[in-house]
Every structure is written in structure tokens, then in C-alpha cells.
Amino acid sequence: MSNLTVLKIGGSFIxxxxxxxxxxxxxxxxxxxxxxxxxxxxxxxxxDFVRGYDKKVQLKASSSHFAAVAAMELNAYMISDFFDDFSFFSTEFVFSKKINVFLGLDYYREIDPLPHSWNVSSDSIALELSQRLKADNLFLIKQRTMKNNLEIKSQSAADNKLIDSYFPKLYQELDGKLKTLIINTKSIKNLKILIENTEAEILNKALNLKRENFDLNILE
Structure with missing residues (x-):
């Protein structure tokens, strides 16, 4: 699907x-x-509450997995309140609006494409969705990036706890080209530029402009 960008907003912002x-x-x-x-x-x-509870009572993997997806859906409803013109979607991939908010529970009940493990977080969920929809871009909006490293390997990002540990495995299986960026909020004002430019063009802009304007990592 062309002209489509998946934005994963870290739960820590909500x-x-x-x-x-x-x-x-x-x-x-x-x-x-x-x-x-x-x-x-x-x-x-x-x-985090689900994870802590799981450590105490040792939930079944499927129970903790779907409870964590429910936590994502809770935040999806919370964030949707900021928009007047948007649509929710889950298993029916119809995007009638510019802004679409993902509700994961029905999607995971019906499709359930990833392992039930704490190694899988909303990062991998966003990546799997990007793959399925053949999105142009996947942007992971985070509180931090790997400083002074514009281009990084997905495994390096996982080793530095920027993304979950399952993400690199899924990333290696990509069909086609998906431009994937880890973006600090300092750079979100450049969202339009990041969407409309290639990785090479972004690198050129980052070199020619102040580095703090492009506080991001490009996944190789």
C-alpha cells in the first residue's frame, strides 16, 4: 500500500x-x-503492570501476551482523544481517513502473527503490521536514540534496548524496502521531511543542518 506510514508512539509518552x-x-x-x-x-x-504481575504469578504466555496487547489498545483509545478526524482499524484494512489508530486485540485474536513472549513488544507489532500492509515507512518514536549514530543495525538497536529483542529477526525477513527510523521527539517536527525523503536525502540534510534537528537513527 503506497503513501502509508506506520507511526509507533512509545507508551512512555502516554x-x-x-x-x-x-x-x-x-x-x-x-x-x-x-x-x-x-x-x-x-x-x-x-x-509494565502486566509484566510485574506476570513475574509474581507466572501467567501463561498467551495470557500475558494478550493482556499486553490490551494495554496497547487502552493507550490507543487514550491517544485517539487528541484527534477529531480519524478512524480506528483492526482486521479490516480500510483507511478512509488520513489518521488511523490501530486496535490490536481483534487483530491478534484473528491473525496472531507473532510469538507469545516478552521478547515481542509493540515495536515488533508495528513492524509486522508495516510488513503486512506494505507500508512505505515505519517510524518508532522514542524517548532516546543512539547518539552520534545515524545509521545502525537493528541488532545494535536491540542490544541497546531501543527495540525489543525479537525485532531484528523479523526485520531480516523483510520483503521489499521499508524505511525504518527511530526518532526522538526533538526531531518529530521534521516528520513531513522524514516521510517524503529517502534515507540518503535525510543523511544529507542531517549533515548540512544542525545535528539536533535530526536526532534519529536509520535502521540498515
Whole structure:
């Protein structure tokens, strides 16, 4: 599907402490034109609760997996409140709006494409969805990046806890070209540039402009 960008917004943004940063992300999304956007939310504090509970009572893998996906869906509803003109989607891939918010529970009940493991987070879920929809871009919006490293291997990102440990395996299986960036909120104001330019063009802009304007990593 052309002109499609998947934006995974880290669950850590969806809380009172990081509300200012979340509003910056929302503003950038609203001002982007000519491109359909799919928003995948992380589980954040709700997923942390599931993880902690799992450690205490040792849930079945499927129970913890679907509870964590439910945490993502909770945050999807929370973030949707910032938009007036948007659509939800799950198993029916119809995108009538520019902004589309992913609800994962029905998708995972019906398709269930990934292992039930804490090695799989919303990062891999966003990647699998990007693969299935043949998206042009996957942008993972994070609190941090690997500093001074514009181009990095997916395994390096996993080793540095930027993405989950299952992500590199899934990334190696990519069919075709998916431009994948890890973006700090400092760079989200450049969302339109990041969507519309190739990796090489982004590198040129990053070299010619101030580095802080492009606080991001490009996955090789």
C-alpha cells in the first residue's frame, strides 16, 4: 500500500509526566498532509503492570501476551482523544481517513502473527503490521536514540534496548524496502521531511543542518 506510514508512539509518552512531548508529536501528525498515517501505541504503564504481575504469578504466555496487547489498545483509545478526524482499524484494512489508530486485540485474536513472549513488544507489532500492509515507512518514536549514530543495525538497536529483542529477526525477513527510523521527539517536527525523503536525502540534510534537528537513527 503506497503513501502509508506506520507511526509507533512509545507508551512512555502516554502519561501525565510526558504530556508536553506527546502534544508535540500530535501536532506534527496533524500537520502532515498527503500521506496516510497508522498510529500504533505502546503499552506503557499498563504493560509494565502486566509484566510485574506476570513475574509474581507466572501467567501463561498467551495470557500475558494478550493482556499486553490490551494495554496497547487502552493507550490507543487514550491517544485517539487528541484527534477529531480519524478512524480506528483492526482486521479490516480500510483507511478512509488520513489518521488511523490501530486496535490490536481483534487483530491478534484473528491473525496472531507473532510469538507469545516478552521478547515481542509493540515495536515488533508495528513492524509486522508495516510488513503486512506494505507500508512505505515505519517510524518508532522514542524517548532516546543512539547518539552520534545515524545509521545502525537493528541488532545494535536491540542490544541497546531501543527495540525489543525479537525485532531484528523479523526485520531480516523483510520483503521489499521499508524505511525504518527511530526518532526522538526533538526531531518529530521534521516528520513531513522524514516521510517524503529517502534515507540518503535525510543523511544529507542531517549533515548540512544542525545535528539536533535530526536526532534519529536509520535502521540498515
Amino acid at each position: 502519561n501525565q509526566q510526558n504530556l508536553k512531548e506527546l502534544k508535540i508529536i500530535i501536532k506534527a501528525i496533524k500537520t502532515t498532509n498527503k500521506h496516510k498515517l497508522i498510529i500504533v501505541t505502546g503499552g506503557g504503564q499498563a504493560a
